[in-house]
Amino acid sequence: MKAYLDFEKPVADLEGKIAELRSLGSEDDAVRISDDISRMEAKSAQALKDIYSKLTPWQKTQVARHPHRPHLRDYIDQLITEFQPLAGDRKFAEDHAIVGGIGRFEGNPVMVIGHEKGNDTASRLKHNFGMARPEGYRKAVRLMDLADRFSLPVIALVDTAGAYPGIGAEERGQAEAIARSTEMCLALGVPNIAVIVGEGGSGGAVALATANKVLMLEHSIYTVASPEASASILWRDSSRAADAATAMKVTAQDLKSFGVIDTIIEEPLGGAHRDRAAAIRATGDAISDALAGFEGMDAGAVRKARRDKFxxxxxDL
Known part of the structure; x- marks a missing residue:
């Protein structure tokens, strides 16, 4: 069953009528029904195009959070072969919000690390909605260090509202763990490519996205804090989240103009959740292009390119 966002109501109404026509059609009036359906499908596609051509930053935030948007495991299943997950930070525990491991991308060995939000109630609770504790970032450091020692490019897929702010996480050094992960990203002698596939929230995202190339899906967001949190801080009113999203310039288009990200990956019409396979293929192509730019570069040149980028x-602002 499709999940429609509030601003998609005109499309939802049209697609509902199309589904109703299909269910009520009979062989006697199949031609007439088929013509009606074709006209309504064209109207629905145009409505979807009109809506998505002028999304506001807050509407893009809603798209980035869509429950059917592809998540880390979807990208791994379609893009990575022979994936072998590696667990634990070797200090305290395993954190399921960050998943990482070794696999092959287009036949070449790579290290894949990313946030997993989950896709149903049980998996969302298991993965803590993609909000990692210190153990997750210390695991990321361990895996990046492993990748550096074995000359494996690092692919990071970012999708988190931010690092988990619970008391236990703070007691175990959340800020220090994020800083160490960011430091490790900068120190890598192998290319690292980060993709913001949904939400890129706060230091929880930067800890994996401090990369040679930062790619971003067309309707993803990347921000210092969630629009709701920012509205609470600035105006003491979380209901002004839409105002905060606009003011903070959270969209891929704004961030590309500022030089914060390098590439915008075009999504299928209506967002990545409408054609998950196509969105993942486009992401894979963009990662491949980004990695190709570092062929033949030694560790020093890779580090320098990353440092110069940031x-x-x-x-120029």
Missing amino acids: LAIGK
Whole structure:
């Protein structure tokens, strides 16, 4: 069953009528019904195109959070072969919000690390809605260090509202773990490519997205804090989340113009959740292109390219 966002109501009404016509049609009036369905499908497609051509930052936030949007495991299943998950931070525990392991991308060995939100109640609880504790970031550091030692490019898929802010996480050094993960990203002598596939929230995202190339799906968001949290901080009113999303410039288009991200990956019409396979294929193509730019570069050149990229952010503003 499709899940429609509030602003998609015109499309939902049309697609509901199409489904009703299909269920009520009979062989006697099959031609007439088919013509009616074709006209309504064209009208629905145009309505969807019109809506998605002028999404506001808050509407993009809703699309980025869509429950049917592809998540980390979907990308791994379609893009990575021979995937072998690696668990634990070797210090305290396993954190399921961050999943990582070794596999092959287009036949070449890589290290894949990313946030997993889950796709139903049980898996969302298991993965803590993609909000990692310190153990998750320390696991990421361990896996990136492993990748560096064995010359494996790192692919990071980011989809989190932010790091988990619970008391236990803070007691175990959440801020320090995020900082160490960010430091490890910068120190890598192998190329690292990060893709914001849904939400890129706060330091929980930066800890994996401090990469040679930062790619972003067309309707994803990348922000210092969630729009709701920012509205609470700025105006003491979380209901002004739409205002905060607009003010913070959270969209891929804004961030590309600022030089914060490198590439925008086009999504299927209506968002990645409408054609998950096509969205994942487009992401794989973009990752392949990004990795190709580092062929033949030694560790020093890779580090310098990454350092120069981040030092250049904001210079031309």
